[in-house]
Amino acid sequence: MTKPVTRTLAPQPGLPTASWHDRKGLVQIGLLALLLLAPLAAYFLGHVYYVNLASRMTLVAMAAVGLNLAIGYGGMVSFGHAAYFGLGGYVAGISAYHAFDLTPVIGWPLAIPGSDSMLVIWLAAIVLCGLLALVIGAISLRTTGVYFIMITLAFAQMIYYFANSWPTYGGEDGLPIYLRNSLPWVDTGNALNFFLICFAGLVLSLALVSRIMKSRFGAALTMARLNDTRLATAGIAPYPIRLVAFVISAMITGLAGALYADLNGFVSPTMLSWHMSGELMVIVILGGVGRLYGPLAGAILFVLMETLLGGLTEYWKLFLGLVLLLVVLFAKYGVMGWLAGRERHE
Amino acid sequence: MTLLIEQLINGLQLGTMLFLMASGLTLIFGVMGLINLAHGSFYMVGAYATALVSATTGSFLVGLAAGIAVAAAVGALVELIVIRRLYHRPHLDQVLATFALILIFSEGTRWLFGSSPLWLNPPAALSGSVTLPGGLRYPIYRLVIIAVGIAVAVGMYLLISRTRLGMRIRAGESDREMIGALGVNIARLYTLVFAMGAALAGLAGAMVGALQSVQVGMGEPVLILAFVVIVIGGIGSIKGALYGAILVGVVDTLGRIFLPAFFRHFMSPSEAAGVGSAIAAMLIYVLMAVILAFKPKGLFAAHD
Amino acid sequence: MSDAVLTLSNLNKRFGALQATCDVSLDLRAGEIHALIGPNGAGKSTLIGQIAGGLKPDSGSIVLAGQEITPLSVAQRARLGLGRSFQVSSLAEPLSVKRNVMIAVQALQGHSFRFWKPVHRDESLLMPAMEALERMALTHRADTPVSELSHGERRQVEVACALALKPRVLLLDEPMAGLGPEGSAHLTELLEALKHEVPILLIEHDMDAVFRLADRISVLVAGAVIAHGDGAEIRGNPQVREAYLGD
Numbered sequence: 001m002t003k004p005v006t007r008t009l010a011p012q013p014g015l016p017t018a019s020w021h022d023r024k025g026l027v028q029i030g031l032l033a034l035l036l037l038a039p040l041a042a043y044f045l046g047h048v049y050y051v052n053l054a055s056r057m058t059l060v061a062m063a064a065v066g067l068n069l070a071i072g073y074g075g076m077v078s079f080g081h082a083a084y085f086g087l088g089g090y091v092a093g094i095s096a097y098h099a100f101d102l103t104p105v106i107g108w109p110l111a112i113p114g115s116d117s118m119l120v121i122w123l124a125a126i127v128l129c130g131l132l133a134l135v136i137g138a139i140s141l142r143t144t145g146v147y148f149i150m151i152t153l154a155f156a157q158m159i160y161y162f163a164n165s166w167p168t169y170g171g172e173d174g175l176p177i178y179l180r181n182s183l184p185w186v187d188t189g190n191a192l193n194f195f196l197i198c199f200a201g202l203v204l205s206l207a208l209v210s211r212i213m214k215s216r217f218g219a220a221l222t223m224a225r226l227n228d229t230r231l232a233t234a235g236i237a238p239y240p241i242r243l244v245a246f247v248i249s250a251m252i253t254g255l256a257g258a259l260y261a262d263l264n265g266f267v268s269p270t271m272l273s274w275h276m277s278g279e280l281m282v283i284v285i286l287g288g289v290g291r292l293y294g295p296l297a298g299a300i301l302f303v304l305m306e307t308l309l310g311g312l313t314e315y316w317k318l319f320l321g322l323v324l325l326l327v328v329l330f331a332k333y334g335v336m337g338w339l340a341g342r343e344r345h346e
Numbered sequence: 347m348t349l350l351i352e353q354l355i356n357g358l359q360l361g362t363m364l365f366l367m368a369s370g371l372t373l374i375f376g377v378m379g380l381i382n383l384a385h386g387s388f389y390m391v392g393a394y395a396t397a398l399v400s401a402t403t404g405s406f407l408v409g410l411a412a413g414i415a416v417a418a419a420v421g422a423l424v425e426l427i428v429i430r431r432l433y434h435r436p437h438l439d440q441v442l443a444t445f446a447l448i449l450i451f452s453e454g455t456r457w458l459f460g461s462s463p464l465w466l467n468p469p470a471a472l473s474g475s476v477t478l479p480g481g482l483r484y485p486i487y488r489l490v491i492i493a494v495g496i497a498v499a500v501g502m503y504l505l506i507s508r509t510r511l512g513m514r515i516r517a518g519e520s521d522r523e524m525i526g527a528l529g530v531n532i533a534r535l536y537t538l539v540f541a542m543g544a545a546l547a548g549l550a551g552a553m554v555g556a557l558q559s560v561q562v563g564m565g566e567p568v569l570i571l572a573f574v575v576i577v578i579g580g581i582g583s584i585k586g587a588l589y590g591a592i593l594v595g596v597v598d599t600l601g602r603i604f605l606p607a608f609f610r611h612f613m614s615p616s617e618a619a620g621v622g623s624a625i626a627a628m629l630i631y632v633l634m635a636v637i638l639a640f641k642p643k644g645l646f647a648a649h650d
Numbered sequence: 651m652s653d654a655v656l657t658l659s660n661l662n663k664r665f666g667a668l669q670a671t672c673d674v675s676l677d678l679r680a681g682e683i684h685a686l687i688g689p690n691g692a693g694k695s696t697l698i699g700q701i702a703g704g705l706k707p708d709s710g711s712i713v714l715a716g717q718e719i720t721p722l723s724v725a726q727r728a729r730l731g732l733g734r735s736f737q738v739s740s741l742a743e744p745l746s747v748k749r750n751v752m753i754a755v756q757a758l759q760g761h762s763f764r765f766w767k768p769v770h771r772d773e774s775l776l777m778p779a780m781e782a783l784e785r786m787a788l789t790h791r792a793d794t795p796v797s798e799l800s801h802g803e804r805r806q807v808e809v810a811c812a813l814a815l816k817p818r819v820l821l822l823d824e825p826m827a828g829l830g831p832e833g834s835a836h837l838t839e840l841l842e843a844l845k846h847e848v849p850i851l852l853i854e855h856d857m858d859a860v861f862r863l864a865d866r867i868s869v870l871v872a873g874a875v876i877a878h879g880d881g882a883e884i885r886g887n888p889q890v891r892e893a894y895l896g897d
Binding site for chain 1: 724743768
Binding site for chain 2: 071077079139142143145146147149150153154155157158161162164165166274278281282285289315316317318320321322324325328329
C-alpha cells in the first residue's frame with residue numbers, strides 16, 4: 001500500500017511515542033479514558049445496559065486489535081478472522097457446557113473435563129486459535145494478494161459450515177452459556193467487574209502489539225509489508241515472520257472471542273460468519289488501518305452507529321454500508337487519521 | 347447406481363451455476379484486477395427482477411430476460427458510480443468497498459421487498475421429468491440449467507477467442523497499457539465487461555431462484571463457493587473457472603449424499619448423519635487446501 | 651583460481667524456447683571488481699537472478715566461499731554473505747535510511763524472533779548501521795525517509811544495506827543507472843575504495859565506469875560469455891565490437 005508520507009509531529013527516536021505532548025498521544029489517552037469512564041459513570045447511575053455496551057465495544061476493539069496486527073502491520077489482508085473470534089467463543093461455550101454437564105470435552109485418548117474457569121478457557125482459546133492460525137496461515141501465506149484474501153475467507157467458511165452442521169453443540173442454533181464463567185475472587189456476573197476484565201484485556205493487547213511493533217520482530221514485519229524483497233535480500237525469510245505475526249494476531253482475536261461469548265452468554269455460528277470477518281475489517285478501516293488505536297476508534301464508532309442507527313431503523317446496515325463506502329472512497333486514513341493526524345513511519 | 351448418476355447430474359447442475367458466477371468474477375479480476383464481493387448481489391438482483399416480472403407478466407421467459415437486463419444495468423451503474431474508482435486501489439479497499447455494496451444491496455432489497463422470500467416457478471413446459479437412459483427420472487428444468495450453462499461456456503469461448511471484443515479482453519488481461527495505446531476506450535470496455543459479469547450472475551440467480559426461493563442473502567453462499575472455484579481454477583482463467591466449477595459442484599454434491607452413508611458403517615445413523623454432514627460441509631475447502639498446497643496459484647494460473 | 655570467492659560453473663537457464671543463460675562460467679576473486687557487460691537482452695538480469703537466488707538455474711552450480719549455494723533461498727544466500735543491490739531501487743520508501751540499513755544488521759546478528767526490546771534504543775543495531783552509512787558518505791541522511799532521497803542517494807543506501815550484511819561478495823546491478831555524471835563519479839570513487847574489502851561483481855551499462863573500475867570484464871551476449879579479459883583486451887576484441895556495433 002502506498003501512502004503519501006507527510007510531515008507531522010514526528011516522535012523523536014528515544015522518546016516514548018505516546019508522549020503527553022503530542023496530539024496523537026492525547027487522542028489515544030482520551031479514547032481509553034472515554035471507554036473507561038463512561039461505563040463507570042453509567043454503572044453508578046444504575047444503567048447496566050450501557051456498561052454491557054461498553055464491554056461489547058471493548059471486546060470488538062480487542063478482536064480488531066488482533067486483526068490490525070495482521071492487516072495493518074503485516075499487510076496480510078485476512079478475510080477470515082471470524083474463525084478465531086468464533087473458535088474463542090466456542091471454547092468458552094463448550095468448556096462451560098461440559099463443566100455444567102459434568103461430562104468430559106474429550107473422552108479419548110485422555111479425558112479432558114470441561115471447566116468454567118475463565119483462566120483455563122482463556123488459555124485454551126489462545127492455544128487453540130494459535131494452532132488453527134498456524135495451519136491456516138501456513139497454507140494461506142504461500143499465496144499473496146487476492147488469493148490470500150479468498151483463501152482466508154474460504155477457511156473461515158469451512159469452520160463456519162462445520163459448526164453449523166455439527167449437532168452436538170447446537171449446530172446453527174448455537175450454544176448457551178447458562179452461567180458466566182468464573183474467576184477466583186471476582187464476581188464475573190457483575191457487569192462492571194466484567195467490563196473491567198475486558199478493558200484490561202484490551203489494554204494488554206494494545207500494549208503487546210505496541211511493544212512487538214517496536215521490537216526486532218516488528219521491524220522485520222514492517223519490512224515484510226513494505227518490501228519483502230528487501231527483507232529477503234537482507235537475509236531474513238519473510239514467510240516465518242508473517243506466519244508468527246498471523247498466529248499472534250489470531251490469538252488476540254480468539255481471546256476477545258472467548259470473552260465475547262461470556263458477555264452474551266451465548267455462542268453461535270454467527271460469530272464465525274463471514275459477516276463477522278467483514279465487520280472486523282470494517283472496524284479496522286473505520287479507525288484507520290495500521291494505527292495502534294485505530295481499532296479502538298473504529299469499534300467505538302461501529303458500536304455507536306449500530307446502537308443509534310439500529311434504534312432508529314432495522315435497516316441500519318444500509319447506512320453502515322454507505323458510511324463505509326464513503327470512508328473507503330474518500331477518507332483513507334480513518335477516524336484516527338482525522339483525529340490525530342496522519343501517521344509518519346519512523 | 348442410479349443414485350450415483352442422479353447425484354452426478356445434480357453436481358453438474360450445481361457446477362454449471364457456479365461457472366456462471368465464477369466466470370464473471372474471474373473475468374472481472376483478469377481484465378480489471380478487481381476483487382468484487384458484490385457479485386452475489388447481482389445474483390440476487392437477477393432473481394428478484396425475474397420473480398417480480400414473471401409474477402406480473404405471467405411469463406418466466408420475459409421475467410428471465412428482464413432479470414438478466416436488470417442485473418446488467420445495475421452492474422453497469424455500479425461500475426460507473428463506485429467500481430471505477432477502485433481499479434487502482436489496493437485489494438483491501440476493493441474488498442471493503444464491495445462489502446459495503448453488499449450491505450447496501452441486501453438491506454435495500456429487504457427494505458423494498460421485505461424479509462419473506464418471493465416465489466418463482468419454472469415455466470410449465472419445463473416442470474415435468476424425463477426418463478434418462480438407464481431408467482432414471484430426472485426433472486427437465488435441471489437439465490435445461492445444465493444446457494444453459496454449457497451454452498454460456500461455449501458462447502464465452504467463442505466470444506473471447508473469435509470476436510473483436512474478445513480480442514480486447516485478452517489484450518486487457520495481458521497488457522493494460524497496450525489496449526489504451528491501441529486506441530480502445532478502456533473505460534467503456536471495463537463497464538461492458540463488468541455489466542457482462544453482472545448479467546451472468548443475474549442469469550444464474552434467476553435460474554436457481556426458480557429451484558429454491560428468492561430471498562435476501564441468497565447470493566452469499568454462492569459467492570463464496572464461486573471464490574473457492576476461482577481459487578482452485580486459477581484467478582483470471584475462464585478455463586480454470588469451468589473445471590473448478592464442475593469439480594466443486596460434483597465433489598460438494600456427492601459428499602453431502604455419500605459421506606453420511608459412509609459413516610453409517612462405523613456409527614449410529616443419527617451420529618453418522620451429524621458427522622457426515624459436518625465433514626461434507628468442509629469437503630470442498632479441504633479440496634481447495636490440498637490443491638493450493640501443490641499449486642499455490644490454482645490449476646490454471648493466469649495472473650498474480 | 652584458488653582465491654575465487656564466488657564461482658559460477660556451467661549455468662544454464664531456459665524460458666521456453668529462449669536460452670537466457672547458456673553455459674556461463676565465471677568467478678570473482680578477492681580484492682577485485684569483475685564487471686559483467688552486454689547489450690540489452692543479453693541475459694544479465696536472468697544471471698543476477700540465479701546468483702541472488704530468485705531464479706533457479708536448470709543446471710550448473712554456484713559456489714560461494716567454498717559452499718554450494720545453488721539450492722538455497724534468497725535469504726539463506728544473504729546470510730552466507732551475498733550482498734546485492736537492485737537495478738530498480740528496492741528500499742522501504744516510507745522508512746528512514748537508518749531503518750532500512752538496520753534490517754540488514756538485524757539479519758546479520760541472528761534471528762528476528764525477538765519481541766520485546768525496542769529497536770530504536772538498540773545500540774547493537776544502530777552502530778553497525780551508522781558505520782555502513784558512513785562508508786557510503788550518508789551519515790547526514792540517516793533519519794531522512796527514503797522517499798525524500800535523490801536517485802543517487804538511494805543507490806548509495808542500497809550499497810550501504812548490502813555492506814551492513816558484512817558480505818563476502820557484493821553483487822551490484824547497474825548501480826550507476828540514472829545517476830548524473832557527478833553522482834556517477836562519486837559512486838565510482840566509493841566503489842573503488844570498497845573493492846579491497848569486498849570483491850564486487852558489477853553489472854553496468856556505464857562504460858566509463860566499467861573501464862575505470864573493473865579489473866576484469868566478461869561480456870555476455872545472447873546468454874553466453876563471448877569474451878573475457880582486462881579492459882584493454884575487451885576494447886580490442888573484434889567479437890565484442892561486433893556485438894556492440896551490431897546491436
